[in-house]
Amino acid sequence: MLTLTDNAASAVKTISSQIPAEGGGLRIRDTGPDTGFELALAPSPEQGDAVVETDGALVFVDPAASDALDDRILDAEVGDDGSVRFALGVRG
Numbered sequence: 001m002l003t004l005t006d007n008a009a010s011a012v013k014t015i016s017s018q019i020p021a022e023g024g025g026l027r028i029r030d031t032g033p034d035t036g037f038e039l040a041l042a043p044s045p046e047q048g049d050a051v052v053e054t055d056g057a058l059v060f061v062d063p064a065a066s067d068a069l070d071d072r073i074l075d076a077e078v079g080d081d082g083s084v085r086f087a088l089g090v091r092g
Contacts (some may be wrong), residue, residue, distance in 0.1 A: 002028075002061055002069040003091065004054040011076035011084045012057035019043055025051075025058030030065035037065055039086060 004012065012026045019025075021043035029038045045051050045060035052059040061069060073089045 001050065002052050002059065002066075003073050004052065004057060004059065005073060005075045006055070007078075008074045008076040008086065009054040009057035011078060011086070012059060013055075015041065015084060016058065023058065025060055027060040027062070028065050028069065029062045030068060037069075037088075 024043045027042035049060040
C-alpha cells in the first residue's frame with residue numbers, strides 16, 4: 001500500500017484543511033499510461049478507493065491507481081511561496 005513521508009503527511013493535512021467537510025483529503029486517480037496520476041482535493045473517498053491515513057492525513061487512492069502505487073512512497077516539498085510539489089518514490 002502507498003505510504004507517506006512525514007513531509008507528505010504534513011502537506012496533505014495543510015491542503016486538506018481547505019475542505020469544509022470533516023474527513024476530506026487528497027485523492028489520487030490513475031488517468032492512464034500517457035498522463036499518469038491526477039491529484040485533487042476530495043471531501044471523502046469514492047466507492048472502491050483505498051484510504052491511506054498517516055498522522056491524520058488522508059489520501060484516497062482510486063482502484064486503478066492502487067496496484068500501481070502499492071510499493072510507492074509519496075513525498076512532498078513545500079516551496080518558499082507555499083506551493084507544494086508531490087513526488088513518488090519506490091520503497092526500498
